Amino acid sequence: MLNTYRARDETEAGDLARARALLTSDDPWRRSTPLHCTASAVIVHPPTRRVLLRWHARQQSWLQIGGHADPGETVPLHVALREGREETGLTDLTPWPDDALAHLVIVPVPAAGAEPAHEHADLRFVLASETPEAARPETPSAPLRWLSFDEARQTTNEDNLRVTLDRAARLLDAAA
Template identity: 65%
Template sequence: MVAVHQAVIDALAGYGPKTPAELADVDRVRTLVETGDPWHRSNPLHVTASALIVHPGSGRVLLRWHQRHQSWLLVGGHADPDEHDPLAIALREGREETGLPDLTPWPDPEVRHVVIVPVPANSREEAHEHADLRFVLATGVPEAARPENPDAPLRWLSPNEAQETITEANIQDTLSRVQPLLAR
């Protein structure tokens, strides 16, 4: 199978959905992979990759303000042309959106959450869905975080502060999966 498909298949290999809703989302992602280019933005459902950035030494997590959604979310986004590896995409997006130079998968490179997120229409695009593959990335230099632009501030928060700040249920779910890792 071509690289465009294989990287998503590999990322999901052995992944165990935690809820019936997530199982349905993973099944939709697998069907998407079987039927065409899962990364192409013209598809009403396409794959994206994101990450919760953590600083294991302090147990804090980094959130990014998303102006369009008016909420605190994870870093991440779409594949660039010729990108097919979801972890590499999450790493690139993390570096671009935070300026953190040392991001690395933590505690391992495994997918932590798969969720299909509806994206409302705007002046540039129709309503569509993101099949988001989520990872955890760590930094050893949290003080190096710099927003990519003034409209996208960053906040380091304890997991409890983050739970109070996050308004999106699917982001709270991702955080709840990462909290036990930080407590170790």
């Protein structure tokens, strides 16, 4: 997937080079390494042009859904789909408009408890749901919010997520 992915700016090109180098390791998903892969997605409801964000207490920010691979998982899209179902309760998630990687970004993750600060090479997708009313938070400490793209851009404090949101919005525009 990363062999055909095209970075859209210099920063993303640097992140892509680091992610490709990571793939030469035994297990790029291994959480014990200072840089490891994660997979995430923005979830959209195309008819209303809304996007679903989740509160992440560790980052103290509204972010997309996603996370680490479970043992044996190696397909980033499958990780994003599983995380999406777990974190939102949405059972109808599908890649939208296709299964292409929408954004690759390396993000810093602050230390927490015994886990040191580290980085995620986050592989981001766009998923769609036709049943936004079915969304339920995984836990009370991780609420969900359906927002317009403008509201989502203003709600998050992460510039890299704003880039992902812009890309998803352009996909919706192209499909209209």
